[in-house]
């Protein structure tokens with residue numbers, strides 16, 4: 493299959509900010525007395541901040557929380573998460589990601605980001621990719637997060653490409669579903685690859701180079 497563009501998820505694909513999401517949600521869950529482990533964390537991948545909080549609060553045994561209290565908890569998690577982001581540098585862009593992005597660009601493919609995160613511009617800036625991508629669709633330009641395909645459809649439209657000509661790269665089962673619902677082929681790494689959610693399930697992003705000749 494010949495693709496014209498590749499749309500990358502950000503957290504857990506381009507860089508390992510998924511670990512910072514985990515640490516920040518874990519700290520909040522511990523404070524609330526909610527059981528939280530890595531398997532449960534996988535359910536939050538690709539899902540918006542408020543939907544992630546909703547999933548955590550399903551396990552909360554305390555009294556019902558008002559909307560303002562929930563908004564404050566989401567903000568507390570985000571502040572903690574952003575403290576990790578501000579410590580990132582270009583050293584946090586994995587070498588295999590950098591070499592893969594450069595190889596795909598050299599082949600003339602258009603490259604975009606399709607992320608549920610409202611922190612995407614900050615992350616891209618921190619790791620030195622602020623100006624790299626041809627299009628960035630993120631949590632600030634969508635109304636529905638993954639598994640809805642909106643963010644990938646936005647990225648494809650920004651690139652001027654049809655979904656069937658784009659390959660989506662994801663680490664989240666929700667993101668793989670979003671890609672398939674939108675009419676995209678999907679390559680998975682990490683948790684989504686282990687779940688067999690993609691058309692291709694890879695151990696590393698470098699494997700992309702072989703299917704994108």
Ligand code: B16
Pocket residue numbers: 501502503504513536537538539540541544570606607608609610611612631664
């Ligand atoms: P924020 P992705 C997603 O990013 C994360 O996987 C998910 O854990 C997070 O809740 C969501 O972004 C919203 O992020 O709180 O930074 O706006 O994987 O789609 O790049």
Ligand code: MG
Pocket residue numbers: 501502503504505510537538662663664667
């Ligand atoms: Mg992700």
